[in-house]
Amino acid sequence: MFRINLIKLLLFAAFLFSGINAQAKRPLRILDKSGEAIPHALIQIGGKKPIPVNAAGEIILTNLLAEDQVIIFALGYETKMLSGQECTGKNQIILEEKESALEEVVVSATRTDRSVSDLPMPVTVISQEKIQQTGGIRLSEVLLEQTGLQISSDHGAGLQMQGLDSDYILILLDGEPLIGRTAGTFDLDRISVSNIERIEILRGPSSAIYGSEAMAGVINIITKSGTQAKTANLGFRHRSFNSWNPFVELGIQQKDWQVDVLYDYFQTDGFDLTPTVIGQTQNPYQGQTAQVKVRGQLSDKFELSLFGRGYIENARGEMEVNSNSPEASRISMDNSLRDWNFNPTLRFKPNENWLFSLRGMSSWYATLADSRYESSGESFDFQDFNQFYHRTELQTDYQANEKNLFTLGLGQITETVEATRYEGKNRFDAGYLFLQHQWNPGKKVNVVSGLRADLHSEYGGRISPKISAQYKFSKAFSAQASIGSGFKAPDFRQLLLNFNNAAAGYYVFGSLLAEDGIANLQSQGLVSQVLIRPESLGELKAETSWAINGGFRWNPDPRLKIQVNAFRNQIGNLIETAPIARLTSGQNVFSYFNVQSVITQGVEIDLGYTFRENIRFSAGYAFLDTRDLDALEQIDGGQVFKRNEQNITSLVTRSDYGGLFNRSRHSGNLKISYQEYHTGINFSLRGIYRGRFGFGDLNGNLILDDDSEYADGWMSMNFTASKQFNNGIFLELGGTNLLNTSTPNQPNNPGRMLFAGIQVPLFNK
Amino acid sequence: MKTTLKTLLIPVLTIALFSCNDAKETEPIVPLEAILVEDLAAPNDVINRATGQVIETRPFQHFSLEQNQIVSESEDWDMAFKGTTIRVNSDKGVSAAIVTGIFDQIDVVPASATFAQDTASEFAIPTGGGKGWYNYNPAANTITPIPGRVLLVKTSAGNYTKIEILSYYKGNPPAASIDPFTTPSAHYTFRYILQPDGTQKF
Numbered sequence A: 001m002f003r004i005n006l007i008k009l010l011l012f013a014a015f016l017f018s019g020i021n022a023q024a025k026r027p028l029r030i031l032d033k034s035g036e037a038i039p040h041a042l043i044q045i046g047g048k049k050p051i052p053v054n055a056a057g058e059i060i061l062t063n064l065l066a067e068d069q070v071i072i073f074a075l076g077y078e079t080k081m082l083s084g085q086e087c088t089g090k091n092q093i094i095l096e097e098k099e100s101a102l103e104e105v106v107v108s109a110t111r112t113d114r115s116v117s118d119l120p121m122p123v124t125v126i127s128q129e130k131i132q133q134t135g136g137i138r139l140s141e142v143l144l145e146q147t148g149l150q151i152s153s154d155h156g157a158g159l160q161m162q163g164l165d166s167d168y169i170l171i172l173l174d175g176e177p178l179i180g181r182t183a184g185t186f187d188l189d190r191i192s193v194s195n196i197e198r199i200e201i202l203r204g205p206s207s208a209i210y211g212s213e214a215m216a217g218v219i220n221i222i223t224k225s226g227t228q229a230k231t232a233n234l235g236f237r238h239r240s241f242n243s244w245n246p247f248v249e250l251g252i253q254q255k256d257w258q259v260d261v262l263y264d265y266f267q268t269d270g271f272d273l274t275p276t277v278i279g280q281t282q283n284p285y286q287g288q289t290a291q292v293k294v295r296g297q298l299s300d301k302f303e304l305s306l307f308g309r310g311y312i313e314n315a316r317g318e319m320e321v322n323s324n325s326p327e328a329s330r331i332s333m334d335n336s337l338r339d340w341n342f343n344p345t346l347r348f349k350p351n352e353n354w355l356f357s358l359r360g361m362s363s364w365y366a367t368l369a370d371s372r373y374e375s376s377g378e379s380f381d382f383q384d385f386n387q388f389y390h391r392t393e394l395q396t397d398y399q400a401n402e403k404n405l406f407t408l409g410l411g412q413i414t415e416t417v418e419a420t421r422y423e424g425k426n427r428f429d430a431g432y433l434f435l436q437h438q439w440n441p442g443k444k445v446n447v448v449s450g451l452r453a454d455l456h457s458e459y460g461g462r463i464s465p466k467i468s469a470q471y472k473f474s475k476a477f478s479a480q481a482s483i484g485s486g487f488k489a490p491d492f493r494q495l496l497l498n499f500n501n502a503a504a505g506y507y508v509f510g511s512l513l514a515e516d517g518i519a520n521l522q523s524q525g526l527v528s529q530v531l532i533r534p535e536s537l538g539e540l541k542a543e544t545s546w547a548i549n550g551g552f553r554w555n556p557d558p559r560l561k562i563q564v565n566a567f568r569n570q571i572g573n574l575i576e577t578a579p580i581a582r583l584t585s586g587q588n589v590f591s592y593f594n595v596q597s598v599i600t601q602g603v604e605i606d607l608g609y610t611f612r613e614n615i616r617f618s619a620g621y622a623f624l625d626t627r628d629l630d631a632l633e634q635i636d637g638g639q640v641f642k643r644n645e646q647n648i649t650s651l652v653t654r655s656d657y658g659g660l661f662n663r664s665r666h667s668g669n670l671k672i673s674y675q676e677y678h679t680g681i682n683f684s685l686r687g688i689y690r691g692r693f694g695f696g697d698l699n700g701n702l703i704l705d706d707d708s709e710y711a712d713g714w715m716s717m718n719f720t721a722s723k724q725f726n727n728g729i730f731l732e733l734g735g736t737n738l739l740n741t742s743t744p745n746q747p748n749n750p751g752r753m754l755f756a757g758i759q760v761p762l763f764n765k
Numbered sequence B: 001m002k003t004t005l006k007t008l009l010i011p012v013l014t015i016a017l018f019s020c021n022d023a024k025e026t027e028p029i030v031p032l033e034a035i036l037v038e039d040l041a042a043p044n045d046v047i048n049r050a051t052g053q054v055i056e057t058r059p060f061q062h063f064s065l066e067q068n069q070i071v072s073e074s075e076d077w078d079m080a081f082k083g084t085t086i087r088v089n090s091d092k093g094v095s096a097a098i099v100t101g102i103f104d105q106i107d108v109v110p111a112s113a114t115f116a117q118d119t120a121s122e123f124a125i126p127t128g129g130g131k132g133w134y135n136y137n138p139a140a141n142t143i144t145p146i147p148g149r150v151l152l153v154k155t156s157a158g159n160y161t162k163i164e165i166l167s168y169y170k171g172n173p174p175a176a177s178i179d180p181f182t183t184p185s186a187h188y189t190f191r192y193i194l195q196p197d198g199t200q201k202f
Helices: A002-021 A084-088 A128-134 A139-143 A492-496 A514-523 A629-636 B010-019
Strands: A028-031 A042-045 A069-073 A080-083 A092-094 A123-127 A149-153 A157-161 A169-173 A196-203 A217-223 A230-239 A243-254 A257-268 A285-297 A302-321 A329-351 A354-373 A379-401 A404-419 A425-439 A445-456 A460-472 A477-488 A498-501 A506-509 A527-530 A543-557 A560-583 A588-612 A615-628 A641-643 A649-651 A666-676 A681-690 A714-724 A730-736 A753-764 B002-006 B034-041 B054-056 B061-064 B069-071 B079-082 B085-088 B095-100 B134-137 B142-145 B149-154 B160-169 B185-195
Touching (some): A157 A169, A514 A527, A588 A629, B079 B185, B142 B160
Antiparallel strands (some): A123 A196, A149 A157, A243 A257, A285 A302, A302 A329, A354 A379, A527 A560, A615 A666, A641 A649, A714 A730, A730 A753, B149 B160
16 A cells, blocks of 8 residues: 555656656666666655656656765665765666675585575575674674574583584684684684674585584684775674673775784673572673784786684683582682684686685684682682694685586694693694585586595594585475585594593593503502403594485565475484593593484474565574484383482383483574664564473483473564664664573573664775 | 481271281281481592592491491491492491382392492492492582482391482482582482391382
8 A cells, every 4th residue: 555655656756757857857777787677676865755766767856955865775685875966967876686685605515606596505694784683792692593503501602503512513714614612612602793794504414525523514604805995994882791892894905905804802791690609600701803814816817815813712700619628618710712713725716617725724722721719829720721723725626517516625634732631742633535516417406416535543534425406496496405424523532631530539531541541540559440441442433424404495476485404413423421440439430432323303494574675574493303312222121210309210201201401392583674764774673482492400310301301492582773874884772682581591591681882984995 | 317217108008907807817017118318428538629639538437227327337237328439238248239110119129130249349339420329410510319220238137128319419409409519418318128027028
C-alpha cells in the first residue's frame, strides 16, 4: 500500500516536474556497474520520503539544494550518499553491488579465490557489516551469534563447531595459522575485531589444504586492507565492566605499495558470577594488538607481502586455597601472554596460467603465570611456557584450462617448546604435501578433490583424502556433498609433558616420557605398583576422523535464501589421560592414551529474508547429537550407575545418556535489521538461543545422565543501533544479553552488557 | 565422628510380622541394619606445595567394622583410611572385593567377587580415579564415589560386610556444592551392612 501510494505520488510528482522542469533538467540515471538501469532504486533527499526512479532507472531531481544530503539505495546494492552539489552535475550514478549479492569470495576453502556459490564445501562468510551489527570487540562475541557455533569457557573462550572442541578447529589470520593453546583451547578473546574485514567459516575437514587441527573446520580471519591513498581511522568504544577499547587504523597507498597499520587497546575489569567466592569469574586484563601489513608489486610478475603482528595481554587475579590447613590462604595471580607473528609471502605469476606462492610464517607464543601467597609473598606456583612455530610453504597453482585448476603445496614445519612443565627444549619437525584439483566439467557440476599427506617426526605419517562436489539443479537450487578425513596430531602436552603437581603429589607424563619417567620414579623407590607397563602403551597415534557433509543452497525467491548442511563426524583414537602407575604416597602417575571414539552429527539451517530494501530478517537453527561410544558400551553392559541426593543408586540406561558435556542439542538465532530512512539509523535486534546443555557430572559416574547435570537453555537478546554520518563518523550504541540472564554454569556469560562507540575517519582520500 | 543406626527393610519386617500368623512358628527374620558412618576424618599427609615433599606424615585412621568405631592400630581393625587410600588389615586376614551393583540389591556375596588382601605391591581396594572406589572429576577437581561400586570386606572376625561409600567431603554435601579448594576433604561418609552369622547373605 505504502509502495503504491508512493508510486502514485511519484508519478504525479514526475508529471508535475516534467511539466515544469523538462527543459531545464536532464534525468539522473541510476545504473549498475555494467551500465544497466536499476529500476527499483530509491532516492531520498534531505531526509524526506524516498522517491523511486522510473522503469528506466531515471529520476529528475528538482529543488535540490547544494547542502542537501542525497541518499541513493537499491536492494542488493551498496547505498550511496552524496551532497546536492555533487548530484547536480551528474547525469548518472553507478551503484556497487552488495558483497552478498555479488558472490562472496572465499579463500579458505581452496586457497584460491572462489565465490561461495561455486564452492561444494559448507562455507559461510561473516561480512564486516554483520561483525559491526554484533557490537562485539573480541572475536568470541562475533562468532557467538553464528548458527552452529558455541563459545565454551575452558582455559579461555574456546570455539565449538559441529560439536567438536577448540582443539579440533584451526584458526587462521589472513590465511596463516595462529598458535598458542592452553589445554587445547585457542582463546578467541585474544583477537580484536576492530580491523576485521570478514570471517570465513569452513565446516568439517573438507579442505585438503589444512592438516592437523582442521578436523571440525577452519576459521579464517581476513583483516582489512585499505584501498585509499591515505586512511586514518580512530575508534573508541566503552562498555560495561569498565571496558575500554580505543584503536587506530592507518593506511597508505603509493604507486604499487600499500601499508596498513593497526593498534588496538582493550581493557576490562572482568566480572564475577560467584561473589561469595574469592576470585572473579573473569579476571581484569589488558590486551594490546599491533599489526602491520605491507603489500607491494616488485615487478609486474612479483608481489611481496609482509605481515607482522604482536599481542600482549596481562591479567591479575586472586583465589583462595585450603589445603591441609584449617585456614584458607589467599593467592594472588599474575598472568601474562605474548604472541608475535611474522609472515612474509612472495607471489610470482609468470603468466596467466601459473601462480607460485612462497610463504614463510613464524610465531612466538609465551605465557607466564606467577601465583604467590598474599600474606607472605612466597611462591605458590610458577609456570612459564614458550612456543615457537615456523612454517615454510610453496604453493603452485596451475590453471590447465578453463575446466581444471590444480594446486600443489609443499611445506615444512618446525616447532619448539620450552616450559616449566617440559624437560629441556623440545623440537618437532614435520613435512607435508597437498594436492588439490578443482574441476568444472560443466556449468552445473563442479568437483574439488584433494589429498593431504603429513609426515611428523614423532607420530609418523598420515594421509587425508577429501572430495567435495556440487550440482546446480538451477540458478536457484544447488546441492553440495563432501567426504573427508581429518586428523589432529598429538600435541606437545600429550607427548612431552613432564608435570608434577607438587601440591597433590601426582605426576603426568607425555606418552614419550612415560617409560623414562616411571623408571626414574622406580629408582627413587616411589612407585608401589605399575598399573600399565609404559612400554606396552604403544605410540600415541593421531586422533582421526571421517566426516560427511551434505546440504543445499536454495533461493526460491530473490528475497529468500536458504542454506542447509547436515554433518556426521566419526572420531577415533581420541586421546585421554589415565593412571599408569601408583606411587607409594597413594597418588598416581598419569599418561596419555588413544582410547575413545566419539560421534557428532547434526544439521544446520540458515534462512535469510529481505522484506524490503531496509528490513532484513534471518533465522538459524542447529541440531546437534553427540555420543561417546565407549560410554555407551559401558551403559549397555550394565556397568554404569547413578546415585541421587537421597543416596539411592540406580542403573543408568541408554535413555538417560545425554551425550558429551557442554553440547546443546538445540540452538539457534533470530535476527532483524532495519534501516530507518529519515534518520539513517541502522537497528539490529538479535535473539541468540542456546538450548540446555550438560555442564558437569554431579552423580559421580563422570557421564551426562541426570537432569541436575544440565544447565538451562537461555536466550540472549542483543541490540545495536548505529549510524554512519555523511562525514564518515560512525556511532554505535547497544547492549548484549539485555534480559540479563546468566548462570555460573556459563562462566563466559557476564550478564547484561551495554556499549557505546565512535569511529572517526581523520581522512580517507 | 557421629555414628547413627538406621533401620532398613521395613517391608521385610512387616512381612516377617505377618508371617507370624502362620500355623507353623518359624524363627522371626531379623533384618540386618545398615550402619551409617559419617565424616570419618582421615587427612592425607601434609605436602609442601613447592617441593612436593611430605612435611608431616599423618597416620592412617583404623576402623573396626565389627565395633563400628575407630580403633588403634594394635586392635582388630578391618579397614584403614588416609586421603583417598583405603587399606585392609591383611595381618588379621581381612580381605576385600569390589563389585558393581546396587547396594540394597546385593543380598549375597556374588560368586564372581574375588577377595584379595593387601600386599606390598597391591591394595585390595585399588587407588586411582576410576579404579577403586572413586572417580576423579578433572573438570571440577572433585573426588566422588563411583555410583554402583560396592566394597565387600571379610572382617577380622570372618564376617562379610558390604560397604557403600557415599562421600569424601565433610558433611556429605551434594556434589554440586563441593568446592575442591575450600570444602574439607578426606571425610568419609559410608554405610555398611555386616552379616554377623558368618554367612554370605545380607
